[in-house]
Amino acid sequence: xxxxxxxxxxxxxxxxxxxxxxxxxxxxxxxxxxxxxxxxxxxxxxxxxxxxxxxxxxxxxxxxxxxxxxxxxxxxxxxxxxxxxxxxxxxxxxxxxxxxxxxxxxxxxxxxxxxxxxxxxxxxxxxxxxxxxxxxxxxxxxxxxxxxxxxxxxxxxxxxxxxxxxxxxxxxxxxxxxxxxxxxxxxxxxxxxxxxxxxxxxxxxxxxxxxxxxxxxxxxxxxxxxxxxxxxxxxxxxxxxxxxxxxxxxxxxxxxxxxxxxxxxxxxxxxxxxxxxxxxxxxxxxxxxxxxxxxxxxxxxxxxxxxxxxxxxxxxx
Amino acid sequence: xxxxxxxxxxxxxxxxxxxxxxxxxxxxxxxxxxxxxxxxxxxxxxxxxxxxxxxxxxxxxxxxxxxxxxxxxxxxxxxxxxxxxxxxxxxxxxxxxxxxxxxxxxxxxxxxxxxxxxxxxxxxxxxxxxxxxxxxxxxxxxxxxxxxxxxxxxxxxxxxxxxxxxxxxxxxxxxxxxxxxxxxxxxxxxxxxxxxxxxxxxxxxxxxxxxxxxxxxxxxxxxxxxxxxxxxxxxxxxxxxxxxxxxxxxxxxxxxxxxxxxxxxxxxxxxxxxxxxxxxxxxxxxxxxxxxxxxxxxxxxxxxxxxxxxxxxxxx
Numbered sequence: 001x002x003x004x005x006x007x008x009x010x011x012x013x014x015x016x017x018x019x020x021x022x023x024x025x026x027x028x029x030x031x032x033x034x035x036x037x038x039x040x041x042x043x044x045x046x047x048x049x050x051x052x053x054x055x056x057x058x059x060x061x062x063x064x065x066x067x068x069x070x071x072x073x074x075x076x077x078x079x080x081x082x083x084x085x086x087x088x089x090x091x092x093x094x095x096x097x098x099x100x101x102x103x104x105x106x107x108x109x110x111x112x113x114x115x116x117x118x119x120x121x122x123x124x125x126x127x128x129x130x131x132x133x134x135x136x137x138x139x140x141x142x143x144x145x146x147x148x149x150x151x152x153x154x155x156x157x158x159x160x161x162x163x164x165x166x167x168x169x170x171x172x173x174x175x176x177x178x179x180x181x182x183x184x185x186x187x188x189x190x191x192x193x194x195x196x197x198x199x200x201x202x203x204x205x206x207x208x209x210x211x212x213x214x215x216x217x218x219x220x221x222x223x224x225x226x227x228x229x230x231x232x233x234x235x236x237x238x239x240x241x242x243x244x245x246x247x248x249x250x251x252x253x254x255x256x257x258x259x260x261x262x263x264x265x266x267x268x269x270x271x272x273x274x275x276x277x278x279x280x281x282x283x284x285x286x287x288x289x290x291x292x293x294x295x296x297x298x299x300x301x302x303x304x305x306x307x308x309x310x311x312x313x314x315x316x317x
Numbered sequence: 318x319x320x321x322x323x324x325x326x327x328x329x330x331x332x333x334x335x336x337x338x339x340x341x342x343x344x345x346x347x348x349x350x351x352x353x354x355x356x357x358x359x360x361x362x363x364x365x366x367x368x369x370x371x372x373x374x375x376x377x378x379x380x381x382x383x384x385x386x387x388x389x390x391x392x393x394x395x396x397x398x399x400x401x402x403x404x405x406x407x408x409x410x411x412x413x414x415x416x417x418x419x420x421x422x423x424x425x426x427x428x429x430x431x432x433x434x435x436x437x438x439x440x441x442x443x444x445x446x447x448x449x450x451x452x453x454x455x456x457x458x459x460x461x462x463x464x465x466x467x468x469x470x471x472x473x474x475x476x477x478x479x480x481x482x483x484x485x486x487x488x489x490x491x492x493x494x495x496x497x498x499x500x501x502x503x504x505x506x507x508x509x510x511x512x513x514x515x516x517x518x519x520x521x522x523x524x525x526x527x528x529x530x531x532x533x534x535x536x537x538x539x540x541x542x543x544x545x546x547x548x549x550x551x552x553x554x555x556x557x558x559x560x561x562x563x564x565x566x567x568x569x570x571x572x573x574x575x576x577x578x579x580x581x582x583x584x585x586x587x588x589x590x591x592x593x594x595x596x597x598x599x600x601x602x603x604x605x606x607x608x609x610x611x612x613x614x615x616x617x618x619x620x621x622x623x624x625x626x627x628x629x630x631x632x633x
Contacts, residue, residue: 023459025536026452030464033449036505037471041479047489048482059488105366113360121619122367128615128622130565132584133604137373140380140601148376151394182370190626243477246567253591273478280481281572290482300475308473 048290058284071287080267081292084275087173091248091271092241094177095184099233102188103226107218109189110196120193127186131246138179139254142166166254169268176251176269180244188233195229196222235307239300245273272296377608381405381601388597405598408590409606415593419578420586424606427586434496434582435563438503443556446506450514451544455526456536472508480568487573496580498573499566510555517551518544554625557618564611583607 047061052071054064075081105123109116126134141149142165153161165171203221212220248271252263261282263269270278272292280289337345380388382405383398408414409424420426452458453465487498521544529539545552567584574580581589587603594603615622 022456022536026456026458026461029445029448029452030461030468032445033468033506033508033511034464034471036502037508040483040502040505041471041474041476044479044483044486045474047486048479051482051485059485059493061485061489101366105363108359108363111356111359113356113363115360115363119363119367120623121616122370124619124622125612125615126370128561128565128611129608130584130611131567132565132587133377133608136587136600136604137377140597141373141376143597146388146391146394146597148372148394154393182373187626190623193623239475243475249571250567250588253588273481276481280484286482286485290485293478293482297475297478300478301473304473304475 048286048293051287052290052294054287056287059286071291075288075291080270081272081275083267084270084272087268088242088244088271088273090173091177091180091244092238094180095234095237095241097177098181098184099188099230099237101181102185102192102233103230105185106189106192106196107222109193110222120189123189124186126183129183131183132250134179134183135247135250138175138182139251142175167265169265172251172264172268176247179247179251180241184237184240188237191229191233192226195226199225231310232307235303239303242296242300242303243273244271245277248274249277374608377601377605381598381605383598385596385598405596405602406606408594408599409586409603414590416578416590420581423581423586423590424583424603427581427583427607428610430581431564431583434500435560435566438500439556439559439563441504442506443510443552443559445504446510446555447514447545447548447552448540449506450511450518451536451540453511454515454518455521455523455539455544468508468511472512480572484572493573494576495573499569503563510559513555514548514551517548521547550621550624553618553621557621557625560614561611 051064053066053069055067055070056065057063109119113119129137141147144150144162144164144166147165149165150162153163163171165175199222204217207217207221248263248269251269252274254264263271263274273296276289276292276296279285279292376394379395379397382401382403383395384400384402384404387395387398387400410422412421414423416423449468453461453468483498484493487493490497492498492501525543525547526539529543534542565584566582567588570580570582570585571588574582575585575589578589584607587600587607590603591600594600
């Protein structure tokens with residue numbers, strides 16, 4: 001409201017020139033990113049939208065013909081599609097665990113332990129590693145024979161504890177989740193660190209005088225101050241989790257499943273974006289890929305809008 | 318004089334804080350030790366977490382230097398090979414590989430491709446975003462608020478979900494199997510960067526810019542000579558994020574560049590050469606070489622990484 005009022009006032013101010021070089025410059029600079037958005041976001045969106053209602057051959061736009069919602073029927077009756085959504089939701093859960101780890105670790109860091117700076121530097125390293133290196137690194141860790149994880153399990157619980165990470169669907173999903181959990185918390189730790197640093201120290205001093213316990217201090221002082229950060233990270237995490245592709249795709253090249261083209265044992269690692277990728281590039285079925293993409297697009301758009309609304313509310317409070 | 322002082326001393330002792338009781342002393346000592354124990358526990362947990370995070374790098378390194386035969390015969394993890402071998406690195410760091418005709422030394426070739434494409438898009442995009450941010454924050458023009466809201470709205474659109482359907486668009490432009498879909502869309506700046514830079518530029522005093530205007534400096538020169546130097550930390554932070562994103566990009570190159578070895582980026586060298594050199598040691602070796610440059614860059618510039626996130630992300 002204030003902003004609108006301010007701009008109305010500025011418009012009433014007398015101006016010397018109607019159109020100056022400075023304004024032309026401003027309009028040009030401001031227009032370039034919007035033109036980019038139009039050309040490389042809105043146009044692809046529009047074409048993909050149209051393709052949903054048509055059948056087509058290969059990627060040939062000319063071959064498009066109306067097929068009375070056939071693509072929707074095919075995708076929405078495809079059990080693989082629903083399974084991919086379930087798997088994606090399951091994998092997105094690893095974001096909650098990552099968030100919890102980030103909160104816990106940055107809480108410990110806020111206690112100002114020795115070597116705090118070096119810890120911070122180390123904790124962020126996984127976040128800058130490429131998904132390619134991360135996936136291959138963890139495939140080595142999880143190797144059923146000489147992998148370090150099975151080695152630990154066997155030395156602790158005996159030979160029976162050896163897990164076949166490549167062929168057991170549950171273990172396979174767990175391996176992907178652990179890989180994500182290794183990589184993801186770095187971002188949250190840095191964000192939380194800033195949030196913890198921003199907490200007013202006099203609040204802690206006051207609560208010390210009142211003799212509040214450590215838990216009470218955390219719950220009543222730290223937590224409300226870091227709540228907006230938590231909310232932001234949660235939404236960003238869910239949105240990222242729903243788009244899991246890289247790790248799932250790279251894990252699919254593990255062991256023998258690589259040559260059959262399945263995503264892990266029984267296609268268990270087929271996330272929604274991986275499903276879209278397969279439809280779009282292996283089966284050249286862009287209309288089906290578009291239907292699935294739009295479904296995901298709308299879900300994430302809704303989440304972003306809710307995020308934006310709530311965040312505005314929270315920050316203003 | 319001496320006895321006089323001593324009487325004062327005694328009087329202070331008798332009036333001032335009473336002597337703590339035995340229980341109180343014990344309580345204080347207990348608190349001190351629990352504090353110390355707490356500190357050690359905190360440190361131990363953090364150390365454990367750090368070891369967990371770094372362990373995969375050790376595994377990567379050890380697997381890369383373990384000879385193939387030793388690795389294949391083993392049913393447990395090898396903490397250190399009986400005989401250290403750097404053979405796994407050879408296909409990637411020499412021309413002794415199946416794709417040498419196209420890409421010579423694979424890692425160098427991939428590194429070169431990644432570097433030029435990422436530096437080009439990141440620099441141009443940052444410049445374009447910076448200009449737009451400067452206009453939004455320091456120049457008055459009609460409809461600014463509305464256009465800015467529009468720019469912000471573009472941030473909401475989750476375009477990453479549309480990466481694969483966009484194939485159709487780039488195919489109809491005839492851009493697939495080329496660098497164009499990777500490079501061109503990246504040259505137009507980004508809403509997030511504009512938003513971040515704009516909020517940073519708000520701290521530059523308007524007087525500085527007004528003074529430059531009186532000196533008859535044009536908007537471009539004001540941007541280059543005043544805004545850019547003053548907002549430099551913000552530009553560095555955004556540059557780093559653009560660079561890391563480009564360096565690690567996997568899906569884009571996979572879709573458009575993976576069918577021609579000449580176009581392999583660093584990440585594609587690691588994934589595509591796995592078809593020919595897929596022994597675990599070789600895969601680990603290629604990952605290691607691909608990781609090292611970025612980790613070195615990170616350790617040198619870590620301050621900017623961490624500050625960039627906490628400032629940029631916090632304001633979003």
